[in-house]
Amino acid sequence: MFYSEDKKQYSVLNRRSFFLYLLKISFFSIVGWRLYNIQIKDSEKYKTLSKNNQIDIEIIYPLRGKIFDTNKNILVSNKKVFDIYIIPEKTKNINQSLNQLSNIIKIDFSKKRKILKLSEKVKKFEKIKIFENINWENLEKIESKKLQIDGVFISQDYMRVYNYGNIFSHLLGYINKPSEKEIDLPFITNMPNLDIGKEGLEKSFNPLLIGKSGQREIEVNSYGRIIREISRIDSLKGKDLQITLDLRIQEYALNLLNSHRAGSIVLMNIENGHILCMASTPSYNPNKIIQKPNKDYWNSILENKLSPLTFRSVQGLYAPGSTFKMIVAIAALHYGVIDTDSKHFCNGKVALGDRLYHCWKNNGHGSMNVETAIKESCDVFFYEISKKIGIDKIAKVAKDFGLGKIYDLPISNQKKGIVPSKDWKKQKLGESWYPGETLISAIGQGFVLTNPLQLATMISIIASDGKNVLPKIIDDKKYINFEKIEKYKESISIIKKSMFKVVNEIKGTAFKSRSDEIVFSGKTGTSQVRRITVAERESDDFRKKEVEWKKRDHALFVGYMPANKPKYSISVVIEHGGSGASTAAPIAKQIFQFVNKLDS
Amino acid sequence: MLLKIKNLNYLLLFLIILISFIGAAGLYSAAGGSYSPWASRHLTRLIVLLFLTIFIALIDIRLIYKYTYSIFFLSLLLLLSVELIGAIGKGATRWISIFGFNIQPSEIIKITIILSLAKYYNDLKFSEVKKILNLFLPFLILFIPFVLVAIQPDLGTAISILILGVFILFASGVRLWKFILGFATAIISIPLLLNFLKPYQKDRVISFLNPEADALGMGYQLIQSKIALGSGGISGKGFLEGTQAYLQYLPEKQTDFIFTLIGEEFGFIGTIFIIILFIMVISICYFISIKSIHIFGRILSIGVGTNLFIYVIMNISMVSGLMPVVGIPLPLISYGGSVMLAIMISIGLVLNAELNSNIKKLNNA
Numbered sequence: 001m002f003y004s005e006d007k008k009q010y011s012v013l014n015r016r017s018f019f020l021y022l023l024k025i026s027f028f029s030i031v032g033w034r035l036y037n038i039q040i041k042d043s044e045k046y047k048t049l050s051k052n053n054q055i056d057i058e059i060i061y062p063l064r065g066k067i068f069d070t071n072k073n074i075l076v077s078n079k080k081v082f083d084i085y086i087i088p089e090k091t092k093n094i095n096q097s098l099n100q101l102s103n104i105i106k107i108d109f110s111k112k113r114k115i116l117k118l119s120e121k122v123k124k125f126e127k128i129k130i131f132e133n134i135n136w137e138n139l140e141k142i143e144s145k146k147l148q149i150d151g152v153f154i155s156q157d158y159m160r161v162y163n164y165g166n167i168f169s170h171l172l173g174y175i176n177k178p179s180e181k182e183i184d185l186p187f188i189t190n191m192p193n194l195d196i197g198k199e200g201l202e203k204s205f206n207p208l209l210i211g212k213s214g215q216r217e218i219e220v221n222s223y224g225r226i227i228r229e230i231s232r233i234d235s236l237k238g239k240d241l242q243i244t245l246d247l248r249i250q251e252y253a254l255n256l257l258n259s260h261r262a263g264s265i266v267l268m269n270i271e272n273g274h275i276l277c278m279a280s281t282p283s284y285n286p287n288k289i290i291q292k293p294n295k296d297y298w299n300s301i302l303e304n305k306l307s308p309l310t311f312r313s314v315q316g317l318y319a320p321g322s323t324f325k326m327i328v329a330i331a332a333l334h335y336g337v338i339d340t341d342s343k344h345f346c347n348g349k350v351a352l353g354d355r356l357y358h359c360w361k362n363n364g365h366g367s368m369n370v371e372t373a374i375k376e377s378c379d380v381f382f383y384e385i386s387k388k389i390g391i392d393k394i395a396k397v398a399k400d401f402g403l404g405k406i407y408d409l410p411i412s413n414q415k416k417g418i419v420p421s422k423d424w425k426k427q428k429l430g431e432s433w434y435p436g437e438t439l440i441s442a443i444g445q446g447f448v449l450t451n452p453l454q455l456a457t458m459i460s461i462i463a464s465d466g467k468n469v470l471p472k473i474i475d476d477k478k479y480i481n482f483e484k485i486e487k488y489k490e491s492i493s494i495i496k497k498s499m500f501k502v503v504n505e506i507k508g509t510a511f512k513s514r515s516d517e518i519v520f521s522g523k524t525g526t527s528q529v530r531r532i533t534v535a536e537r538e539s540d541d542f543r544k545k546e547v548e549w550k551k552r553d554h555a556l557f558v559g560y561m562p563a564n565k566p567k568y569s570i571s572v573v574i575e576h577g578g579s580g581a582s583t584a585a586p587i588a589k590q591i592f593q594f595v596n597k598l599d600s
Numbered sequence: 601m602l603l604k605i606k607n608l609n610y611l612l613l614f615l616i617i618l619i620s621f622i623g624a625a626g627l628y629s630a631a632g633g634s635y636s637p638w639a640s641r642h643l644t645r646l647i648v649l650l651f652l653t654i655f656i657a658l659i660d661i662r663l664i665y666k667y668t669y670s671i672f673f674l675s676l677l678l679l680l681s682v683e684l685i686g687a688i689g690k691g692a693t694r695w696i697s698i699f700g701f702n703i704q705p706s707e708i709i710k711i712t713i714i715l716s717l718a719k720y721y722n723d724l725k726f727s728e729v730k731k732i733l734n735l736f737l738p739f740l741i742l743f744i745p746f747v748l749v750a751i752q753p754d755l756g757t758a759i760s761i762l763i764l765g766v767f768i769l770f771a772s773g774v775r776l777w778k779f780i781l782g783f784a785t786a787i788i789s790i791p792l793l794l795n796f797l798k799p800y801q802k803d804r805v806i807s808f809l810n811p812e813a814d815a816l817g818m819g820y821q822l823i824q825s826k827i828a829l830g831s832g833g834i835s836g837k838g839f840l841e842g843t844q845a846y847l848q849y850l851p852e853k854q855t856d857f858i859f860t861l862i863g864e865e866f867g868f869i870g871t872i873f874i875i876i877l878f879i880m881v882i883s884i885c886y887f888i889s890i891k892s893i894h895i896f897g898r899i900l901s902i903g904v905g906t907n908l909f910i911y912v913i914m915n916i917s918m919v920s921g922l923m924p925v926v927g928i929p930l931p932l933i934s935y936g937g938s939v940m941l942a943i944m945i946s947i948g949l950v951l952n953a954e955l956n957s958n959i960k961k962l963n964n965a
Contacts, residue, residue, distance in 0.1 A: 005725070005726050005727060006726070008726065009726035009773065009895075012726075012773050013771065013772070013773060013895075013898060014890060016770060016771050016773065017771055017886060017889060017890060017898075017902060020767060020770065020771055020902070020906070021883075021886050024882060024906075024909050024913075025879070027909075027913050028875055028878075028879055028913070030922070031875065031913060031916045031917060031920065031922070032872060032875060034917075034920045034921075034922055035829070035863070035868060035871050035872065035875075035916075035920060036868065038826055038829045038830045038920060039829055039830060039832055039833060039834065039863065039867060039868035039871065040833070040834055040868055042830055043830050043831070043832075043833040043834070045830065046826065046827050046829070046830025046831045047830070047831045047833065049827045049830075049831070050827050050828075050830075050831035050843065
């Protein structure tokens with residue numbers, strides 16, 4: 001019985017297996033017949049389709065994000081323009097097309113070479129820009145002859161517009177074609193024609209401002225006519241950027257600076273570290289840089305000895321002069337070298353070793369304490385106290401007050417400056433420290449170097465009674481609570497009293513710049529750019545003489561306003577401006593008054 | 601052991617290697633005439649997996665038979681874990697990473713289904729096959745993986761699991777009217793099944809059922825696929841001379857659409873040659889099935905042949921426009937490790953079944 005059942009099972013299974021096998025073979029036959037139809041019967045049809053059908057992938061470039069000031073004024077935007085492009089694949093001979101085009105608008109040799117080189121590098125269906133922002137006259141000419149020149153076409157595009165020209169040039173920077181090195185940057189990805197930020201915030205925020213490219217797949221026939229759009233992924237507009245600067249103040253500051261050859265004004269909100277103005281002169285006009293041809297303009301910038309490309313507020317290094325005295329005084333008070341009553345007599349000079357160290361006031365200030373020494377900016381007082389403190393403690397305090405540091409800001413190439421110390425000198429110069437160098441450093445000369453932003457930050461820290469204020473230029477609406485350095489609190493309060501007297505008491509170095517609209521405190525500084533010879537010093541009126549511009553001292557002023565409840569801090573540096581009292585302090589006063597009017 | 605190695609079916613192994621080499625050539629061309637990234641890895645996988653195939657062929661068949669259900673549960677567990685990972689991560693996933701290999705459990709489970717059904721019908725007396733109650737276990741073996749794969753959602757693979765099941769049950773002698781009944785219940789249960797799906801899973805299933813909603817346009821893809829095949833003509837444009845793939849028409853040129861690339865470059869001769877090679881492999885499976893005395897080997901071989909058949913028919917129908925595009929690769933030719941792993945394991949099982957075809961009876965004793 002088992003045997004027969006087994007037999008029955010095998011016969012059923014064999015039958016069914018055979019049936020399934022036949023079923024599979026017939027399925028294969030259907031597929032084979034289908035392939036015969038496609039590959040043999042209709043082959044000609046598909047062959048033509050294959051030849052004629054072409055797919056172009058067009059990159060849709062994203063619109064670059066705008067940049068606003070703190071009040072939402074548009075500083076940088078995009079303007080619609082017309083550009084001329086060439087698509088190498090669509091030309092019979094790219095050389096010929098370029099020559100034909102050159103008859104309408106001249107294409108110079110180097111540009112032509114560059115286009116030819118680029119055409120080998122990019123995908124052959126990628127368009128290459130030849131002219132940007134062409135005028136109506138040329139647009140019409142090309143439009144009328146477009147059909148005779150193959151591969152050339154007109155396209156609407158956007159051009160970057162810097163609405164306030166050179167007012168924000170250093171901070172914002174400008175955009176341009178990527179260099180060969182930059183072409184591999186990740187945010188460029190598949191957009192070889194993309195203009196990218198080359199300087200300033202435009203550069204630092206490239207990934208944010210650029211956005212994301214889109215892509216359009218289009219089917220074209222053999223004549224290049226678009227048959228249909230197959231797919232489209234729209235580009236993603238770049239994000240907008242808002243900065244902390246105030247257009248009105250920046251504009252006002254730059255106007256004030258324009259009556260001088262070179263300088264910087266930095267205004268900072270002490271409470272949140274927001275930079276409200278960071279003006280640097282001479283500046284440049286980014287609109288003239290991005291508009292082609294820009295060769296002449298570039299040359300004029302590069303030939304200018306004052307180097308308009310330098311962002312003096314963060315890249316300019318100056319001996320802080322007497323503005324450094326606050327640091328020395330705080331160090332002396334903090335380390336208990338002096339108290340408010342400690343006095344030194346100034347007779348115009350101090351001897352150390354076989355050298356004489358002069359006070360700016362040849363006849364001397366008489367008996368000075370820390371308050372009067374700051375108020376009248378007596379050098380001898382600081383020579384004397386610096387001997388007792390030593391350079392290393394001064395350096396430590398200077399660093400606590402933001403000097404000798406690069407801040408975490410999206411500005412490239414910030415200059416760190418120098419806060420000298422014994423170690424520093426050993427490391428950098430391989431020499432040991434001389435006592436006389438401490439004296440020179442105490443009046444902000446010698447090795448000491450700071451940039452204007454550091455000076456403004458230093459003042460913010462002083463004015464806020466020791467809050468560790470850090471500058472900020474991107475308005476991200478985040479509130480930062482700055483940490484307070486308690487240990488300097490008492491010293492700072494004495495210094496603040498002194499700084500008040502500088503401006504508001506008779507004999508104060510900035511007394512002439514006091515304002516009847518507002519009350520501010522500050523400190524003048526005059527930093528020498530060369531040594532004064534003994535002969536000059538002996539001639540009685542050497543300071544009043546007209547000195548050649550380049551040999552004149554730098555004029556500095558640092559301060560805060562209002563004096564009783566500080567809200568703004570400032571640093572003004574005028575290169576070769578003469579003295580801080582005569583040149584820099586009046587500018588600070590005007591800025592403070594202007595800001596005060598805006599607030600009220 | 602040595603005798604076993606000597607008796608291996610070298611024709612079958614040769615066919616498998618030949619098909620894989622054709623795949624490597626296609627992948628080499630798809631990469632624009634380069635071994636990287638696909639062809640070299642394809643060949644490396646082939647070599648590694650060949651050892652696995654032979655290893656599986658040489659294992660004692662009783663061992664495989666004994667642990668069949670355990671292996672099935674293990675693969676089910678893998679499938680379930682992919683499901684859970686997918687549910688937690690909210691993203692569709694068909695992969696699981698084991699020892700650095702990305703494995704698609706839905707491919708592996710097809711093999712364990714074949715094994716389980718083979719064992720089930722091996723153990724069942726032929727007179728018992730007729731009884732409707734005895735369909736319950738096979739139904740579970742098929743239905744649970746089907747549902748799990750369907751909600752991934754990978755309807756292409758889910759459907760192929762169903763077809764595989766129907767073929768095996770038919771080959772095992774299940775009465776015809778039961779298939780008709782089963783088909784009817786399946787149709788009824790689809791809306792019910794949809795109710796159990798989460799909204800995002802439902803969306804995916806619906807977008808699968810209505811591919812026209814796809815922005816990229818499946819229809820367009822199909823036209824391009826047909827142009828590639830058709831423009832190949834009888835003898836093709838020549839190796840590396842295809843233009844359709846170069847122009848980036850086919851996003852899946854190295855996986856599901858590799859057949860069209862071969863069709864463009866080697867023409868009708870090439871495509872028919874591939875089909876004949878697969879028919880030969882499937883025929884060998886049938887030959888081994890009939891040769892086998894025990895039911896386990898019989899159904900195992902037919903199952904493996906059927907599984908291969910389903911891949912090939914679905915893929916070629918898909919790229920030639922006989923069937924909607926459902927994402928089924930061409931085994932041993934398309935790039936992809938999981939399918940190759942599954943195929944090589946199953947070939948190992950068939951080789952094993954042949955070596956042990958004369959064992960009288962397999963049972964749990």
